Amino acid sequence: MAGYSEGAAEALAFWLDHMRALDGASENTLKAYRTDVAGFLRFLHLHHGDSLGVARLAQVSQSDMRAWMAQERGRGLSARSLARALSSVKSFIRWLADREGFDATHVLAARAPKFQRKLPRPLAPDAAAAMIEQVDTQAMEPWIAARDAAVVTLLYGCGLRISEALGLTGDQFPLPEVMRIRGKGDKERIVPVLPAARAAVAEYIRLCPYPTEPGLPLFRGKRGGALNPRMISRAMEQARMALGLPSSATPHAMRHSFATHLLAAGGDLRAIQELLGHASLATTQIYTAVDQARLMEIYRDAHPRA
Template identity: 45%
Template structure:
């Protein structure tokens, strides 16, 4: 089997069976391709039988090329998934390589935006858009991220079948796992305004958010709209679409939401992923203390 055929099967698995985001699919396929070309592998059995030593050597070569701990950890995660898929294709049991550990990566604390900043961003993407309907589209997406905690890929995977929106929305997240998220009125109204203004038909089985020519909207277009808006508002580069999801979680935690409920709303597989927001909230309280305490201002 050719390398191209192997990669096509891997890509289809990620896109269809795992419902991974386009960005993740590109990264995982590129990682697999580098491994196949570096080790000269061209069949699933050889991949399933790959040794710990080969994986370590390949990653060491990648480190020598200049990639850091975060990128190395991501590549190892992608390779583990790829090898596991190869084991499934061949019926190979176990896979000692799946026990490899990547470098320790210090998790950063997300930088949330304030509620006013989130509202201003939604308003600004409408003001800076080339067309009224695309402005309403981008505002609706940003409000879904901030008001419902969706990942950008989750928002863009919604179809016309969700219309008209009710008080809750069923979202398909990572690993094809579904969760129910509540929708506040401002989010429902923003999506309804976009749907009414969109010049393209919003068929039930097609993407809800359309590009200029009627096709599916890409993440890159949303990121560009966000970049224009934050520049116009003088906000830092950390104000990304994903930061809106962080803000959703941080503000709910600050308002008294418990971690388990927040885990469900965010679609996190483990509570550990959700616990990072306790650090965010603690950081905000410390900042408030330092700005208000008289001894801190001396």
């Protein structure tokens, strides 16, 4: 690989294999890791003007880290993207330091740039219910309307990602009261299935013209193949226009709504983390900020400034 030694390239490949095998990182995540770390390695080669091997990585200094981060910001990388890249680099160097036995303090001590974390934009409970009802009335063919409503109900009622809902197969019907879901990074979690969600899926299956077969997609497209997630996005686009909802009312917003409404109802943050399949509690904690933002909005409405 141009820009650094074969040894550094092999170390990067071994680390990615480690992340895939032991941490269960998805292919998209691995691709992002590879891009971030390879860019860092190329920068070090150009910055120092010499061959970059594994031994040289043990000598990365604070000034190297500052120079790399300054270059990335200078070429227009956002603070959020740079923070992600720095996280990738730290993870790689931490692994390499453990493997090679060197001190990685200078890399690990580098501070990520501050940025305003984007808050999820959930729907209000009545808007989420209206979305499901609207989707259920739109399609000309009753089985397609029932299908779209079943999928959206699973997103909101179970907190599933669209890929998880569409990944269900015929052998999982009828849906049980508790379902095993395999999510990001091939991680498995247990999700309760509400009666409303089970009923919505059962109604879709009753109307669907295609047989429910083990190993084949539960949700079918118009011609019988696997349902394209874009069709659910389109159904929700049509529904939100009819209901006057904002453009943020997307399939993923139904999952955000599931988490936010559970938290508002007194749900335990750790339990919500497990239901969503988040690897880190920090990811789930963003919903506490959403809840606080909603409280402030209610407060401002109740106590307008003169």
